[in-house]
Amino acid sequence: MDVTFRIRRYNPESTTNPKPHWQEFSLKDVAETDRVLELLHRIKWEQDGTLTLRRSCSHGICGSDAMRINGRNALACKLLIRDVGEKVQIEPILGLRVLKDLVVDMEPFFEHYRSVMPYFINNTPVPADGRERLQTIEDRAKFDNTTNCILCAACTTSCPSFWANGKYVGPAAIVQAHRFIFDSRDQGAEERLDVLADPNGVWRCRTIYNCTPACPRGIEVTRAIGEVKLAIRKGSPEGIINVNDIPQHT
Amino acid sequence: MQTHQFDAVIVGAGGAGLMAALYASQGGANVAVVSKLYPTRSHTGAALGGIGAALGNLEEDNPLWHAYDTVKGGDYLADQNAVKVLAEEAIDSIIELEHMGLPFDRTSEGRISQRRFGGHTSNFGEKPVRRACHSADRTGHMILQTLYQQCIKNNVRFFDEFHVVDLIMNQGKAVGTVAIQLGTGEMHVFHAKATLFATGGWGRVWQITSNAHSLTGDGSAVVFRRGVPMQDMEFYQFHPTGLYGLGVLLTEGIRGEGGILLNRHGQRFMEKYAPKIKDLASRDVVSRSIYLELREGNGIGGKDYVHLDIRPETVNRYLAEAGETRRVDDAYIAQALAETLELCRTYAGVDPLTEPMPIQPTAHYAMGGIPTNINAEVVIDENWTVLPGLYAAGECACVSCHGANRLGTNSLVDLVVFGRRGGKAIADYVKRASFTPLPSNPTGEIEAEINRLRNSKGKTRPGELRKMMQTSMMSNVGVFRIESGIKQGISDVQELRERYQTDLTIDDRGFQFNTDLIEAWELGCLLDLALVTGKSAVERTESRGGHSREDYQNRDDDKWMCHTLAYRKGDNPYPRGTMDLEINHNKKVDTSLADVDKRFLPKERVY
Numbered sequence: 001m002d003v004t005f006r007i008r009r010y011n012p013e014s015t016t017n018p019k020p021h022w023q024e025f026s027l028k029d030v031a032e033t034d035r036v037l038e039l040l041h042r043i044k045w046e047q048d049g050t051l052t053l054r055r056s057c058s059h060g061i062c063g064s065d066a067m068r069i070n071g072r073n074a075l076a077c078k079l080l081i082r083d084v085g086e087k088v089q090i091e092p093i094l095g096l097r098v099l100k101d102l103v104v105d106m107e108p109f110f111e112h113y114r115s116v117m118p119y120f121i122n123n124t125p126v127p128a129d130g131r132e133r134l135q136t137i138e139d140r141a142k143f144d145n146t147t148n149c150i151l152c153a154a155c156t157t158s159c160p161s162f163w164a165n166g167k168y169v170g171p172a173a174i175v176q177a178h179r180f181i182f183d184s185r186d187q188g189a190e191e192r193l194d195v196l197a198d199p200n201g202v203w204r205c206r207t208i209y210n211c212t213p214a215c216p217r218g219i220e221v222t223r224a225i226g227e228v229k230l231a232i233r234k235g236s237p238e239g240i241i242n243v244n245d246i247p248q249h250t
Numbered sequence: 251m252q253t254h255q256f257d258a259v260i261v262g263a264g265g266a267g268l269m270a271a272l273y274a275s276q277g278g279a280n281v282a283v284v285s286k287l288y289p290t291r292s293h294t295g296a297a298l299g300g301i302g303a304a305l306g307n308l309e310e311d312n313p314l315w316h317a318y319d320t321v322k323g324g325d326y327l328a329d330q331n332a333v334k335v336l337a338e339e340a341i342d343s344i345i346e347l348e349h350m351g352l353p354f355d356r357t358s359e360g361r362i363s364q365r366r367f368g369g370h371t372s373n374f375g376e377k378p379v380r381r382a383c384h385s386a387d388r389t390g391h392m393i394l395q396t397l398y399q400q401c402i403k404n405n406v407r408f409f410d411e412f413h414v415v416d417l418i419m420n421q422g423k424a425v426g427t428v429a430i431q432l433g434t435g436e437m438h439v440f441h442a443k444a445t446l447f448a449t450g451g452w453g454r455v456w457q458i459t460s461n462a463h464s465l466t467g468d469g470s471a472v473v474f475r476r477g478v479p480m481q482d483m484e485f486y487q488f489h490p491t492g493l494y495g496l497g498v499l500l501t502e503g504i505r506g507e508g509g510i511l512l513n514r515h516g517q518r519f520m521e522k523y524a525p526k527i528k529d530l531a532s533r534d535v536v537s538r539s540i541y542l543e544l545r546e547g548n549g550i551g552g553k554d555y556v557h558l559d560i561r562p563e564t565v566n567r568y569l570a571e572a573g574e575t576r577r578v579d580d581a582y583i584a585q586a587l588a589e590t591l592e593l594c595r596t597y598a599g600v601d602p603l604t605e606p607m608p609i610q611p612t613a614h615y616a617m618g619g620i621p622t623n624i625n626a627e628v629v630i631d632e633n634w635t636v637l638p639g640l641y642a643a644g645e646c647a648c649v650s651c652h653g654a655n656r657l658g659t660n661s662l663v664d665l666v667v668f669g670r671r672g673g674k675a676i677a678d679y680v681k682r683a684s685f686t687p688l689p690s691n692p693t694g695e696i697e698a699e700i701n702r703l704r705n706s707k708g709k710t711r712p713g714e715l716r717k718m719m720q721t722s723m724m725s726n727v728g729v730f731r732i733e734s735g736i737k738q739g740i741s742d743v744q745e746l747r748e749r750y751q752t753d754l755t756i757d758d759r760g761f762q763f764n765t766d767l768i769e770a771w772e773l774g775c776l777l778d779l780a781l782v783t784g785k786s787a788v789e790r791t792e793s794r795g796g797h798s799r800e801d802y803q804n805r806d807d808d809k810w811m812c813h814t815l816a817y818r819k820g821d822n823p824y825p826r827g828t829m830d831l832e833i834n835h836n837k838k839v840d841t842s843l844a845d846v847d848k849r850f851l852p853k854e855r856v857y
């Protein structure tokens with residue numbers, strides 16, 4: 001099958017065309033099971049080595065290659081041609097400064113991530129027997145879904161509230177905070193809830209729901225944000241997540 | 251050009267690099283982590299099944315049994331002092347990860363849950379044991395996230411998207427590294443008392459691989475060019491269960507949960523090759539068995555793949571047959587192997603709950619690499635002479651705790667155990683050592699090489715050369731090897747190296763995010779390592795672990811209880827024309843466990 005790619009290009013160093021523009025590429029002999037990333041590689045390796053993108057693992061776990069594919073955020077390595085059709089439009093994710101072609105400035109994104117104290121906090125001594133802290137299977141299940149986050153930024157850069165105001169911490173940072181707030185072993189919930197109660201915290205979420213379908217890892221982002229909002233209202237994460245309500249993925 | 255000075259520079263931010271950074275900085279060193287990827291993009295995040303330690307949370311276990319399995323799995327080439335450290339320190343390293351917040355799955359008592367994995371047994375090979383600690387089947391992801399989080403908590407300094415391209419030596423010591431800042435193309439010199447490489451593997455030498463595009467062996471190639479030998483490079487692991495055609499890994503945890511390999515006749519062929527532990531034999535054994543089945547025409551539909559079946563009815567049938575009481579259902583498999591199900595559905599259109607998965611062996615893990623001692627100090631000869639200031643840990647290193655074949659779950663253990671030891675050793679060293687001055691013009695040679703690549707005006711694109719190398723290495727230096735084939739592989743790679751020097755062309759001549767240039771440079775690393783692999787393989791005239799010779803089918807303990815050390819000959823780090831190596835086998839395997847316990851003596855490996 002033949003496939004046409006329409007790609008948003010930008011190279012600030014270019015002497016001939018330093019402005020953002022579209023460029024088309026055609027590829028022959030494409031199988032419907034080819035990954036979009038593979039085909040971007042074919043363009044780069046066979047036609048135009050200047051095409052610039054981030055990528056690494058190529059199977060959806062490293063989070064490097066989030067981009068806008070036919071108008072929706074996705075990882076290029078997780079979409080196959082049969083998912084996107086024979087005409088594919090590729091743009092960088094929105095809301096972060098474009099540096100070159102599909103490469104955007106990730107620093108603001110990671111700054112938001114760092115602002116929610118995305119690390120385990122527990123200042124009590126570890127068990128005297130030198131072994132692990134205990135946690136029930138049920139307590140572990142409460143935050144399982146949000147441990148999936150790979151920081152690809154697909155959710156945050158699909159969020160109109162984030163596009164409108166880059167100071168909003170964004171869905172990814174809230175997901176990361178959720179993973180700790182609802183971990184029975186963690187003791188930093190209060191501080192994190194404080195950070196997220198800020199005007200640029202969770203309340204900027206208008207439940208538009210773009211983030212959940214954008215997540216390549218099946219995280220129920222909107223639900224997680226909702227649970228954090230509830231915890232802020234109640235002043236504590238206690239009793240908010242009922243394990244029996246957690247949807248089973250099969 | 252910018253120059254920075256730190257007590258210690260850690261190159262690489264996967265599990266090994268982050269662990270080392272954490273411990274070096276907690277030990278008081280002023281540390282920088284330099285990584286070509288954002289830390290959380292490192293391939294440690296792709297590790298699935300688990301991290302092994304004899305915690306004994308579900309059944310009796312013992313670090314000595316773990317050590318035995320590791321030595322046996324490594325086909326007796328592993329250095330037993332390193333294996334002992336690995337098995338013993340695995341326990342509190344993993345407990346420490348839990349204390350850092352790592353969300354392991356739990357047993358009904360609330361302890362870290364453990365599952366079976368290939369080659370891990372209780373009581374010196376008696377029966378499979380539950381030793382692999384796991385967090386669903388995204389254990390590596392959780393380790394990487396947890397360690398990165400802890401580094402943030404501890405204010406570790408990161409230089410993200412800085413690509414290290416050279417090691418700086420002076421007065422016989424490692425004194426720093428040169429890196430290109432991807433965003434600007436600018437060169438940076440990192441002047442350090444201690445430099446630790448943790449740059450991961452080089453699966454991209456082969457055509458079918460589970461490894462990321464970024465796994466191009468940069469760190470190993472860089473130190474090799476600066477005179478450090480590569481150890482045991484002929485030992486490269488092909489994991490039995492890569493997704494057919496893509497090489498994407500399907501974890502051994504599938505077989506740990508009861509998954510079964512089947513040929514076109516629906517026959518559980520591993521019963522033939524490993525009567526005792528069958529599908530859970532060590533990886534080299536299973537990969538070879540699959541190849542033998544394919545050769546006999548037992549591939550599915552005459553093609554070169556077999557089936558891996560985790561459908562609950564299949565698993566339960568075999569569990570019942572084995573007299574086990576455990577049973578699984580859809581919901582359990584869906585939770586325990588969530589990543590795997592997703593991978594199969596996305597990339598193969600196969601739902602493992604209703605259909606078997608098509609699999610073939612895939613290039614997976616480098617047992618060989620930069621030789622180190624158990625403190626992650628780089629050693630450069632058979633007398634264990636330390637190169638001051640230089641350290642290595644993780645997959646790029648060869649300590650050698652995996653010998654000729656790594657057991658599943660032992661790489662993650664290697665990262666945390668020897669990453670931690672490296673970090674501690676560095677903290678200690680930088681207190682004692684002072685800065686050795688930089689040589690004059692520390693970037694001269696590498697700048698010349700980078701400029702050559704940037705301005706290359708030949709006819710062949712890097713992608714084309716890379717593909718030819720991968721195809722040749724897959725067929726000539728893959729699961730089965732024979733002298734004529736390996737020699738073909740070597741001459742192919744020599745020729746490709748020459749074309750790389752004389753006929754290369756790239757399109758992007760810019761400075762900012764020039765990934766065309768970087769990929770070309772990475773290809774140079776792959777070619778060098780491919781050559782070392784081939785040359786090391788042709789010299790070892792025996793079959794052991796991951797190195798399987800059709801012309802020398804037996805293991806030869808009289809002659810080959812020794813490591814391979816391969817040195818680059820001559821003064822030029824980028825030799826023109828053919829690259830000559832000097833290879834010796836003077837470094838004997840450490841057998842300190844066998845010296846006190848006969849069970850660790852080499853014997854025939856049956857599973």
Ligand SMILES: Cc1cc2nc3c(=O)[nH]c(=O)nc-3n(C[C@H](O)[C@H](O)[C@H](O)COP(=O)(O)OP(=O)(O)OC[C@H]3O[C@@H](n4cnc5c(N)ncnc54)[C@H](O)[C@@H]3O)c2cc1C
Nearest residue numbers: 262263264265266286287294299414450644645659661662
């Ligand atoms: C799919 C898959 C599944 C696996 N599952 C398991 C498992 O279940 N259990 C197990 O024990 N092992 C498993 N392994 C093996 C294990 O994951 C790896 O061996 C291990 O993660 C390697 O870690 P590392 O820290 O050495 O390197 P990596 O995690 O690969 O990190 C390399 C780092 O080096 C940096 N780097 C590389 N080159 C440069 C350069 N030139 N300049 C600057 N930085 C550089 C990168 O940015 C990266 O941060 C698996 C491997 C794969 C591929």
